[in-house]
Amino acid sequence: MAIIVKMGKVPTEFKEALPILQRIEKAGYEAYFVGGSVRDTLLNRPIHDVDIATSAYPSEVKELFKRTVDTGIEHGTVMILDHGTGYEVTTFRTESGYQDYRRPDKVKFVRSLKEDLKRRDFTINALAMSESGQITDLFGGLADMKAKIIRAVGDPDERFNEDALRMMRAIRFASQLDFQIEAKTLVGIKRHSQLLEKIAVERTHTEFVKMMTGRDAENGLDLMVATDLYQHMPGLTSRQSQLQRMIQSHFKLINEVQVWSLLAFYFNFSSQEISQFLKSWKTANKIIDDVILTTELLFRMTADQVANWDLYRAGRQNVTNAVAILNTISPASFSAYLTDYQKLPITDKKQLKITGGQLIKAGILKPSPELGKVLNYLEKAVVQATVRNDEQALINATTSFINEDD
Known part of the structure; x- marks a missing residue:
């Protein structure tokens, strides 16, 4: 049964896109705002992307606008550039055949909004809003939103066989929105958890990081363990006990480096193990280094063995990351380390009050590998406060270092 309600205040992001809807409707077609933007507006959350669905076929959409890009024409998606911002407009469609458990083998364009909403993942995402702010809810999404429930549209088994990544999305939404997953949907995830291995690890990676930085990440991680999804993720198969300890720690994370660092900390990983683990997740090299x-x-912080050089080497952002992690999982405060970092004599090698060029010009050194060695020594000595960061003190330290080396 269709439920149609009127949204109160329509956000600016929708108002800016209204000319798109109005032109499509003026030509005799239906057009609606759909998906996450509608859901997030109802939940008073920030909107990221405004998506539009229409009864007009791609060729018909392209006839209505001067500037378009075929971003996913085979699936009915055209990007319209006429109004400064790019808006993706997708034709109502049905899908069939999912041999890779991710993308449909066959897409059929239709004129029916109901048929289009029926193929969507969860009821809270199967909502459509007209230009007047009226919301069409065919599958109980508004009631589920009010009850804070994630429920598959129709049969969960079908939805997860169509796109196995939806299992991770369900858990990510539970974490981000602080919702619970409805019983049949949860059973469906556990029943089909092994299908996650069919999904490109980069896609699982994205959902996992979003889940771990959600407002109720412990709930998300708990659901991941309860449904056995963790057994089908790189490097997590034998880590149930450590994951359970993390769940009990009530962590709060705000970025990807914090996510992987917390895992590595609980897993007691060495630097080499961290590198191997994150490469299996196809993680960027910069993230791995951080x-x-x-x-x-x-x-070092938990062992109370932090020296100036450790803080300097880590850098401001990673000191901040480490302190943020420990402050969420420990009753003690580690914020003093941020003050210690700010008190370092230098925080960058460029802040040394002498350069290799100056040492050469003063006749103390010649261009050679030894020059780099000396500058590294001076950097560390200044950071550790054994040498003052002024030119004469650095020259004296250089002379002493060269004589000792001889």
Whole structure:
């Protein structure tokens, strides 16, 4: 049964896109705002992307606008650029055949809004809003939103066989929105958890990080363990006990480096193990480097063995990451380390009051590998406060270092 309600205040993001809807409707077609933007508006959350669905076929949409890009024409999606911002407009469609458990083998364009909403993942995402702010709810999404429930549209088994990534999305939404997953949907995830291995790890990676940085990440992680999804993720199969300890720690994370660093900390990973683990997740090299530095600092902080060089080497952002992690999982405060970092004599090698060029010009050194060695020594000595960061003190330290080396 269709439920149609009127949204109160329509956000600016929708108002800016109204000319798109109005032109499509003026041509005799239906057009609606759909999906996450409608859901997030009703939940008073920020809107990220405004998506539009229409009864007009792609060729008909392209006839209505001067500037379009075929961003996903085979699936009915055309991007309209006429109004400064790019808006993706997708034709109502049905889908069939999912041999890769991710993308439909066959897409059929239709004129029916109901048929289009029926193929969507969860009831809270199967909502459509007209230009007047009227919301069409065919599958109980508004009631589920009020009850804080994630429920598959129709048969969960069908939805997860169509797109196995939806299992991770369900858990991510539970974490981000602080919702619970409806019983049949939860059973469906556990029943089909092994299908997650059919999904490209990059896609699982994205959902996992979003889940771990959600407002109720412990709930998300708990659901991931309860449904056995963790057994089908790189490097997590034998980590149930550590994951359970994390769930009990009530962590709050705000970025990807913190996510992986917390895992590496609980898994007691060495730098090499961190690198291997994150490469299996297809993680960016910069993230891997930062996770190694942050995790090393976590171990030193909890052992109360942090030296100036450790803080300097980690850098401001990774010191901040380490402190943020420990402050959420420990009754003690580790914020003093941020003050210690700010008190470092230098926080960058460029802040040394002498350069290699000056040492050469003064006749103290010649261009050679030894020059780099000396500058590294001076950097560390200044950070550790054994040498003052002024030119004469650095020259004296250089002379002493060269004589000792001889």
